Amino acid sequence: MTVSAKQTSGAASAAAPDTQVLDVSRLCVSVRAQGVLKPLVSDVSFQLRKGQTLALAGESGSGKSLTSLAIMGLLPPPAVQVTGGAIRLGDQDLTQINEATMRDIRGNRIAMIFQEPMTSLNPVLTIGTQLVEAIRAHDPVSRNEARSRALEALRAVRINQPEQRMMQYPHELSGGMRQRVMIAMALALEPEILIADEPTTALDVTVQREVLDLLRDLQAEHGTAILLITHDMGVVAEMADQVIVMKDGSVVEENDTKSLFAAPTHPYTQALLSAVPRMGDGVKPAKDAATDSVLRLDNLEVRFDIHGGLLGRVTHRVHAVEGVSLEINRGETFALVGESGCGKSTIARAIVGLAPYTGRIELKGQYLEGADAQERMSRCRNVQMVFQDPMAALDPRMRVGDLIAEPLVIHGIGTPAERATQIADLLHRVGLPAEAAQRYPHEFSGGQRQRICIARALSLKPDLIIADESVSALDVSVQAQVLDLLQSLKRELGIAYLFISHDMAVVENVADRVGVMYLGQIVEMGTGAQVFGNPQHPYTQRLIQAVPVPDPLHVRMSDVRLTGEVPSPVYPVGKSPRRVKLVNHGEGHLVSRSKPEVVE
Amino acid sequence: EDYQPDPNAKPGGGIVITYKDDVATLDPAIGYDWQNWSMIKSIFDGLMDYDPGTTDLRPGLAESYTVSDDGMTFTFKLRGGVTFHNGREMTADDVKFSLDRVTNPATQSPGAGFFGSIKGYDAMADGSADNLEGVKVVDDGTIEITLSRPDATFLHVMALNFASVVAREAVEAAGDDFGKQPVGTGAYKLGEWTLGQRLVFEKNADYWRDGVPYLDSITFEVGQEPVVALLRLQNGEVDVPGDGIPPAKFREVMSDPAQAERVVEGGQLHTGYITLNVNTPPMDDARVRQAINMAINKDRIVQIINGRAVPATQPLPPSMPGYTDGYAGYGFDPEGAKALLAEAGQGDGFATELYVMNTDPNPRIAQAIQRDLADIGIDAAIKSLAQANVIEAGGNGSAPMIWSGGMAWIADFPDPSNFYGPILGCDGAVDGGWNWSWYCNADLDAMATKADAITDAAKQDERMQMWSDVYMGVMEDAPWVPVFNEQRYTMKSARMGGADALYVDPVSIPINYDYVYVTE
Amino acid sequence: MVAYLLRRIVQSVLILLGVSFITFLLLYVLPADPVRQIAGRSATAQTVQNIREQLGLDQPFFVQYWRYLSGLVQGDMGRSYLQKTEVSTLIAARLPATLLLMGAGILCELAIGLSMGVVAALRRGQTSDQALMIASFVAVSAPQFVVSLLLLYVFAVQLGWFPIGGYGTASHVVLPALALGIMGSGWYSRMMRSSMIDVLRQDFIRTAHAKGLTRSRIILRHALPNAILPVIAMIGIDIGIFMGGLVVVESVFGWPGIGQLAWQAIQRVDIPIIMGVTLVTACAIVIGNLLADIIAPLIDPRIKLR
């Protein structure tokens, strides 16, 4: 693999050959509901040229995905339809052709990769089968020929051991690898256009970095036109030549990337850009605040057994958390960052009693070990958790009001009438109308749902809220709203947060103190300023550099291209990773000297 | 030899007969199901036999016999040159072995009790002897049987399957599996037995009766639903449906002249009856039992089973010797029944239970009975159970009333005594017995014993008169409601030949395999 | 895998032991006396007593059960009371036919049920979906005896396409398998429909469309294997449900299987046969479940044998 010496932002390559491949003009998409056509996308026009990257940006629900699905001819039938305009690919109007012709175009001339790499591959077919069938659907080549082309495609997306991967199933690959398989599949037939719908939203920073690099390389090689859909302005700045900003189904602004970032004209674009968390913004002095600790972890260890062998004995263990000690004070936000699988969620789960652990957890001066049922109940009142995926964390069959009242009911607090007022109060506090209590979770947007989760967490007036990737799935503007909400609650109620995220920019903006985790251990810990301003551990440095910068003029360092997977935390019984030792680097900035390694 | 075989009969060919139930065994000491009864009859022979299609005794393996004057000793002269299917000649030793075997408790023969009159039977039964004292081999061709009491039915007993002569070495070789590998002297030998599917009988070319059997082979296909068997018959695949014409198809067959022509009807030694438990109040009062007799509308019941029976007046079927001609029985008279009930102090009626076996048409008949009883104020709840459960309830005396259909008495041999002992006599009125009325009349028992002691052939009329009196006595006490005597309706394929009587043979149900033939 | 199998076998043996115990107990308390059936209607009290002693039926329950078990361990399933034949011989003679019929029946119900379910899912909400729903309820509500006779009457007697019952050639299997499978097909079509609707909503189906695959390939290769998973688990359960149907279907079609054997044995309280058939059936069910559990990971590699 060659590493290009210098990577500039996409804007630099804007002078690509001016051959137009796709022309969308005045596209309208509507949904038929109760016999009435309701427009979802109206009057969207844009052109895509060979080798160009066009970004579709905008908040959730603005019609980005529908636009791309309309191009693919995959709008969910029968309710959603194209009701106007034209999509021209060469001399064909894609809105007019029949399904068989469209099928020839799909995958062959226009390929698409989807947001969720975890669910976009068929779990019961091998990677090889899925690649080969994509090739053979359009090219009547022999199975062997298709296989070798599939292998080539896998090599092109820089997957190690491609022969072996061909025989593996999706669940045996990590998220990043799966997304690379998706890209390989999309690129195997060298389409003229690649539509990438939020290709990196679900991925770690480091993996996101890899995927973006890969897309850019491939585009340079094949001259593919890319329609990139994203709400991450960092990604836009880094990748796009041209940007279209959508809101409520229509285009509000279109410009080349540099100009748009430099001078957004539409107020919505301005708001969008200002909401983007930027590294370096949030560094604020650590509060010399209260010293009464809410939570103290002492040498916390969580291991999961893996059974195997003839008798089903434990042969291996996942050392998910390996001797973590930390302390969170009242009104403080402590952030845990690190790559996927490093054990962040497991710590959270141990604290709320969802995972077995050894070591000490001390909550407001009380040890949790050996607590009786009543004390466990009181822990439930003091610590609340807000999960990553708000839809999954809310029982879809309950009304929002009942969901928020749930903790009160469980703990037997208040009469129904009192609860009702409290619910209204909580809804108000998280910025939702009171009538929201009558509705169901699926009727809300992602950001609203997350606010419902927060309202539920607040109902017991906890001292500590654990927010596990609570804003990762939200788009920027909503993310900003939720973060603001958390901040204001902290100020008003003195709540402490354990904030778990892989988004370094967000962490930097909200955290008072930060712990960087790697393979179940904390390798660096300190105030936000210390960790972000003066990262000491190489791993921390790498994480920070992987973050896309929402500035098209930003020039990325060339040597930090990440490859390879995070090592696995699975060890045979009897072996365990070496504990790193944290050394004080001054003013409580703790840094380890070494990487965790295996010891007998 | 009185019997003259059909002069038109042609040897050769094979036929197919179907049965619903699998054939359990062909061991003559064990087999007591109605479908293997006639099969065993064709594979084995006893000392005595019947003329085909009749109930007239004729000698079988015995060429002739003599009876001592006191009627206690029978000397049978065996036919010479009779060979078993394995080629060995049958001798008197085999006869003794066979009788010893069937009475040996280890054999678990359900027919052992029939031999109760042979001297030494009791010693066999309690295990203190290993052979029957009364059965003596005089020489290879002669056997002498001594009884412990006079028994007028003894020759019939010797014609039962249980008295068949088996080949000793074959029994010893096969052990418990003799029933699957039978070796006898009969007209057919077992060719093939595919468990659960079919049995094939092959003609015994060395059969000692000249000219018979006619058929080269008989294939019995088992596990065949009667309705389907009839469809196959109509399709020409089956020659005789062993289970007869199923009720559901009866009218269809009878209304089609082409098919009705091939239906054969005949009487059988059968009576369907209701037992009234004389120990269960209020049925311990004879008037109540008589009232019940008068309440049952037998014509209606016969109508329900499509007229395939004739109303009965007494326990014995009309074709049985000893049947009382001219006896009208209890006529259908609900008003009289009510009056009688009132007289017995049951004017308000009472509640009771009617047990019935759960196969069509028995539950239907029970419901008709139930309705008739309801008309005179008796509320009978129906207990429709599996056969084994009904037998249990009858045997332990917990069933007040039982409709005997499906388990009703079909005579083992054509003699009135066979309708009495186990089902009406005091011997049967014990726990586990078959006298489900628990009726025990010592006077009648004594009269029955006396009748059966009359062995003199010349005094048979007197004996029959005594039996007639016994059954009239029973009717007086009314422990039963005799309901109907079922007629046999069977069907044959167009190519089957032989007299109709062979197809409703009273002892070889469904047909007498030895004498039927095919015309093509 | 080996460890898994060993564990499952041990579990299965325990299950079979439990089944044998319960059956034995139920038969013991059943208000019907096998000895009376053996002894026949002319038997004297003495004969009945003799037989009871010979068969050990006068012994206390646990002694009887223990004797049965120790025989079983040595491969001796006992002798039929009424047929006086080894139960193992009787079952061995009939088992192949039953297994064949069951196999064919399962194929039938899967073929009919799954295709109905898939079509209904694809036509969700349309008239054909509703017609299929009614069809599946008809299949479930139709008494098996009537269905069997109807099939026989129409396809064998009237049309003459198949033989009127019997056993032997492939054409003999068709109608009984159909008769057996129709009821199950109703269940499978409902389950398949809902499972298929779920799967069709999944992201990977959208991916398959985006690849430009044909509709049939998407349904057969992508949706079906995923949708069939919950159905696989049902097949193990099915074998048990089939036993009831077997009795009816076997008798209508003259099929020489263990259903008929069991039926006659139950009627006449032939305990050794009932025990034998029960255990063999239980074995089949246990093996069926095991197979279903082993097949599941072959279809869905995410499932691990545990």
Next chain:
Amino acid sequence: MSDATAAADTTLAEPGPWRRILRRKLAVFGLILIALVVIGAVFAPWIAPYAPDEQHFEGLTLEGAPLGPGGEFPLGTDLLGRDLFSRILYGARTSLIIGVVANGLALIIGTLIGLTAGYMRGWLGTVLMRFTDLMMAFPALLLAICLAAIFQPSLWIVALVIALVNWVQTARVIYTETTSLSERDFIAAEKTLGAGTGRILFHHILPHLVPTLIVWGTLGISTTVLLEATLSFLGVGVQPPTPSWGNIIFENQTYFQAAPWLVFFPGLAILLLALAFNLVGDALRDELDPTQRGRN
């Protein structure tokens, strides 16, 4: 969905699920059918033209054949000359008890066991599941025959026996679903809120099992009604002359050519009852599942 559209959706106060069901044509049709059956069963003595057990003399031909539909007997007569329509009306009582009560009981037992075993790991779950496996390996029909023979048959005993035999499959299916449901985040969320096991099982997991229960419950109606008939046929079911749809069929099934109405009408009744419950069930499922609401 943007906030704006979400807010616009909820204009009116929502009617309850039952009210909304009444807007679905098919569901209303189902409800009417069920109502008709229930009314028929309850008011049978007033509706039925004859007593169910009355054996009419003129109800049989002279050869003892039943009469076809039409004339004096609207649906014909049975083999004893009884009015089939009256018997079907009275039979609805038995069949409702079997199809709804027994089947419902089986569903409840199966759900309770499957739910507990699927959620509670540890010994209780293991024991329950092994017990289910054992029951599954046990030929259901034999069990039913033995149980019914031991406890002298009566309607309620039969219902109980059917429930005791039929819960197994439900338990198995519910078990599988519960295991995967209990892995979901919202269950974890409930646990962190301190919800007890009972609350999680019955408030949060159970509602998600409703679609499965509806499929099993409605298909189970036919199956149990026919199972009762099988039991009657074996002499361990509801005793004659009490009519039930199943035993009317079984009594007469060999006559399906000679007197098809005797099989057709009760069969139709079973089918319609099962279908009716299914239609209502489908609608209920969609209405209870907020994400499916409004779909038709």
